[in-house]
Amino acid sequence: MSVQLVAWALETPCGSISRKAVLIALANAANHHTGLCCPSLKRLAKETDSSVKTVQRCLDDLEAMGLIQRQERQRDNGSQTSNAYRFFTVTVTTPPDHKHHPPPDTLHSPEP
DSSP states (O other): OOHHHHHHHHHSOOSSHHHHHHHHHHHHHSOTTTOOBOOOHHHHHHHHTOOHHHHHHHHHHHHHTTSEEEEEEEOTTSOEEEEEEEESSOEEOOOTTOTTSOOOEEOOOOOO
């Protein structure tokens, strides 16, 4: 969990409670060093008390708003697994008292 991302998600206008819930669920699932997360649609639906279809619509909207980017992932056999999600407007920092962690990461849009 990334406390910084959850705090950011709580303050970020999303235009609907469903989008907000999905953004918070993504932030809650994010790695606190990288900001990357890979929750399944079923998990997001369960955590937001929504249908999978609603979660898919919200993810489309959040991506169109420039708040996240989805990256499709595949298993070794070629079948699709859960997508990876990145946040673009947040800098994830490591607390200064944790010396064994890597330096802070700034999340950027991937190169085209």
